[in-house]
Amino acid sequence: MMALRFSIFIFTISLCFIFDFQAISAQRDDEDVTIKTMEEFSGYPIHEPIYPNSLSSLSVNSDSLQKQIDELATFSDSPAPSVTRILYSEKDVLARRYIKNLMELSGLSVREDAVGNIFGRWNGYEPELAPVLTGSHIDAIPYSGKYDGVVGVLGAIEAINVLKRSGFKPKRSLEVIMFTSEEPTRFGISCLGSRLLAGSVQLAELLKKTVDGQNISFSEAAKFAGYGNAKGDLSEVFLKKGSYSAFVELHIEQGPILEKEGTSIGVVTAIAAPASIKVTFEGNGGHAGAALMPERNDAGLAAAELALAVEKHVLESGSIDTVGTVGILKLHPGAINSIPSMAHLEIDTRDIDESRRNLVIEKIHQSALAIAKKRKVILSEFEIVNQDPPALSDESITKATELACQELNLTHKRMISRAYHDSLFMARISPMDMIFIPCYKGYSHKPEEFSSVGDIANGVKVLALTLAKLSLS
């Protein structure tokens, strides 16, 4: 008991020291019983410099956190160890109830919006200031794992518990969010909740007529889960810019770098944004035996040439951050003895440099035109489906996170996120940053997805300390 008290005492003192609590405590001398007690107990003022490593006493309840991760994974439509949790399904509703319950157990006041973004607030002592927000998603694509997104939601709730146990009092309110539908599984729209929060009028309109594979409308599905609103007007979900002073998302890396290098924490400086393009070539088709080679207008070969051109243009950028993929290639009529009369490709290209990525798109377009001309096929479709700008992290949040790592004696490195997350859209309305933790071999979106208890605890500690700093800023 004594040791526990002492470690909480040391931690509280060091928090006070780090955040220059002297100035803050002056404003609220009377209300802060914790600090008074600490001073009486210690016999000297709390702002005295303390041991630099005392923050390592920040205690994450790893057993309970791992238990929650395992329990949440049981709300699944596929057998363990895989997890399948689709938006507004029965299992999704149960998982949502589980999250709301945990938020309430942590003393957070819970609210939900019309699409089911769930918020849990811990009021600060200056509640009129814009709060600090943290969180991620818990929906899971079919046959995926139990850590993607989940670590950022359950970890955020645990980070609040860590701060509460330490005796910390937030100045700005701290909020945890669980975003609705980061994965596009059911309605083909990724980051549905955060896109709406960021004020996408286009999406709010689109959702009025969106249906899933079973022809169930978005609003019917939302209603099943207890969401939606009478007028079907989703603009009430939009948040004003500045509603939050900062947003931080804790997430597994979904890549191999941290694990390979033995680095504890990745501090994300930018999120690459994808652009996607649909292309269709139309030729003449014909009999694979009878039509002579010089007479052919093979749409399939045009598509094949364009796929290679995508690779060439991406590599020409000279940056490792530029990537391009032809993930869909369909030939019509799709018979071994028939020359393809039509070919359809879908291309994904990403970069953290928007102009460099847009240059790649332009080169792909020029190649498509040139190939069509050379092969005497028609380029009947070249549609840029989306072309989101990349998001840059806010330097002050990045610095706060790096400082947290240093204070916790955790190795860290700056990195970019090539996968995109809800943070990409939150960056449109709030300064943003992400914290990555290592995951086994970089696996994600499959049952083998795994992060160790220790790595998760490190992420939660860094998140807790970052939130504390941001709350006082």
Ligand SMILES: [Zn+2]
């Ligand atoms: Zn995720």
